[in-house]
Amino acid sequence: MKGLRILLVDDEPLMQLSMVDALEAVGHDIEAAASGTEGIDAIHQRPFDLVITDLRLPGADGLAVLAAAKERLPHTEVVMITAHGSVETAVGAMKLGALDYITKPFQMDELLLIVERVGSMVTLRRENLDLKAVLEDKFSFGGILGANNQMRAVLEKIKLVAGTDSTTLILGESGTGKELVANAIHQNSPRSQFPLIKVSCAALPESLLEAELFGHEKGAFTGALRQRRGRFELAHRGTLFLDEVGEISPVIQVKLLRVLQERQFERVGGNDTIHVDVRLVCATQKDLRKEVAQGRFREDLFYRLNVVPVVIPPLRQRQEDVMVIAEHVLKSCAGKMNKTLNGFSPAARELFLRYSFPGNVRELENMVERAVALGRDRETIQPQDLCGFQSCPFTGGTPQESCGFCSEGLTGQKREERPLTSLATAREQFEKEYIVGVLERVDGSRTTGAKILGISRKALWEKCKRYGIPSAREEAEDEG
Ligand SMILES: Nc1ncnc2c1ncn2[C@@H]1O[C@H](COP(=O)(O)OP(=O)(O)OP(=O)(O)O)[C@@H](O)[C@H]1O
Ligand SMILES: [Mg+2]
Known part of the structure; x- marks a missing residue:
């Protein structure tokens, strides 16, 4: 105070x-x-x-x-x-x-x-x-909200850099808004009438990524039945957003460097030199300097990409933004879902202030959206709405280690410290707990539960049977 x-x-x-x-x-x-x-x-x-x-x-x-x-x-x-x-x-x-x-x-x-x-x-x-x-737009730009001083500096920088053709490198943890920033830069640039083309460099193996970026000629490789233009060509006069640029292989790094130096390239399997006018915006969660130091990323390419760095701080370092974004998401979700919710209870706010949001804004958004969809109170969001599990001890209930609040808040056990299991086991565990949480919220009604989960009642019934989840209202409904 x-x-x-x-x-x-x-x-x-x-x-x-x-x-x-x-x-x-x-x-x-x-x-x-x-x-x-x-x-x-x-x-x-x-x-x-x-x-x-x-x-x-x-x-x-x-x-x-x-x-x-x-x-x-x-x-x-x-x-x-x-x-x-x-x-x-x-x-x-x-x-x-x-x-x-x-x-x-x-x-x-x-x-x-x-x-x-x-x-x-x-x-x-x-x-x-x-x-x-903030909500009246004083601290926002291109849909990016930020009341925190560092964030406001970021917004100012984005405004300036949007007007230029400078290659921009956006750095930040997962869910901090890198893509949102890339969109804002393009939309507020003189190139906004032309395409913004996005490529996720982590999603494709090297050979496919190369063809994706630079295109290929007919017969360039097995399966190349036709000539195809690459993303660089598609982005001509517009902006190319290379997401997760820290993941690209040495071969592609060389090719990319050449495009940046000469603004020209050849399609895979082709000889014609293609010239493009493209503004490049890249993003990565990686510490590229470290990648350079460890020999995984070319230093010359790093300098070419890092002309204007935009560093987005993690949400835990900008507490002021938590409520700003939470209120904004609440308003828009409540509007869409036709709910009259008008804020967060003091205890819910308190919870936000104590939580570290390892998944950053994306996690906050999901949390609020879920609370709007499943919360019981008609006026405000309560702590127990913020966790997917009604038995979360942090938001009120018996201990359980399933959500960020439970594992970080009370038991002091961080996500990273949980026992390591295969993805399949982790997925199953999450699925089971999530289903239990949803069913608790809807008083055990499998019809409503199935609707919320977006699966059929039969599929839900099967999952409950598999995970041994009982349901109080099962028989009544089955008879009905
Ligand atoms: N400052 C902000 N104001 C409002 N919404 C935001 C802000 N930052 C992020 N978001 C929202 O959070 C979500 C995640 O943002 P985005 O996809 O841009 O993150 P990212 O950094 O690209 O994440 P990843 O590294 O996982 O790809 C999006 O729905 C985005 O609209
Ligand atoms: Mg992203």
């Missing part, structure tokens, strides 16, 4: 002094007034997050201070201090908009607790205001 701006109105100097001391000691910014009139003056001059006022004051009383605060600063919270006998008046004050009251004599801790509560409300409200600014 950041420090609050607090106005303290009390006519007893000793009392006031000890409150000022206690509140300043925990980092709040205090202005003291010795009468109601003085307090009201202050309210007219400056904004406060919180006004703490004695009820009985010389001149204007606490109720007048309350009224002034509510009229002038609707977001300011007011806490009343009352003597033992006037609790009823204090309750009346709450009806007029005071947040709380505290009865004299009180322990400073009591006061600090109330102030802390106001603090969390104010922080939430400030966050929401920030969010609004």
Whole structure:
């Protein structure tokens, strides 16, 4: 919680002094007034997050201070201090908009607790205001949201580089938005009227990738029945996005270097030299410098690709962006799914702040989308909606090691530390747990469960039988 701006109105100097001391000691910014009139003056001059006022004051009383605060600063919270006998008046004050009251004599801790509560409300409200600014496009570019300082610098850089023809290298962990950045660069460039062609360099073996990039002549290799243009040609006058460029083999590295140097190449099996006008944008999760140091990536090619590096920080290093993106995804998913959800519960926000998002924005997006689809609360997303498993201990339930929250949050066991199994076993394990989670959410209804899972009831029945998943409503439904 950041420090609050607090106005303290009390006519007893000793009392006031000890409150000022206690509140300043925990980092709040205090202005003291010795009468109601003085307090009201202050309210007219400056904004406060919180006004703490004695009820009985010389001149204007606490109720007048309350009224002034509510009229002038609707977001300011007011806490009343009352003597033992006037609790009823204090309750009346709450009806007029005071947040709380505290009865004299009180322990400073009591006061600090109330102030802390106001603090969390104010922080939430400030966050929401920030969010609004972001969602109103102040901190976004080409669909990329970013309130974090580093991210805003990235957005600025993208805006600048979009207008140029410079080869751009986007670096970042999986799910940080590399492809989104590549799209934004192309769409905001003078080339946007021409194609943006994407190639995933990791998806193809060397010989196929070569033909994919540069095309081939008829008969160039077995199966090359016709001449085919490559991606470089297709991207003429536009942009070529080479995803996972860190994966390309030495042979292709040489060819790529030549295109970058000479802007020309030959199709596989051909002699004609082809000239293209292509802007190159590349991305990789790898540390290319390290690849160069270890001799796996050509240094000359690295420098050619790294003309403008754009480094996207992992989501765990930009906490400010988590809620911004989460709210954005919530809004768009709720709209699509016709739900009235309007935010995250404080506990759900808290969970986000503690989580490290190894899968970055993609993981966050999936989590929120699932919560919107399967969440039970109609108004806000609750912690238990964020985990696919209702028994997740992190979001509320009995221990289980299946989601990021469970394995990272409570048991302290990171994903990387789980026992290593074959992909098939891991897939089965996940499938079983996921089905259990979905069935729990739909009260065991296999009809609804199957719909959500996108498989037939029969297929679901078979899977349940195979994994030994019981279902409470199975018989009733089977009869129906
Ligand atoms: N800053 C952001 N604002 C809004 N959405 C984002 C942001 N960053 C990423 N996303 C979304 O997160 C998802 C993953 O992004 P993207 O596919 O661009 O990541 P990537 O870095 O290419 O991942 P990978 O390395 O796994 O291919 C996409 O749906 C994208 O729209
Ligand atoms: Mg990608």
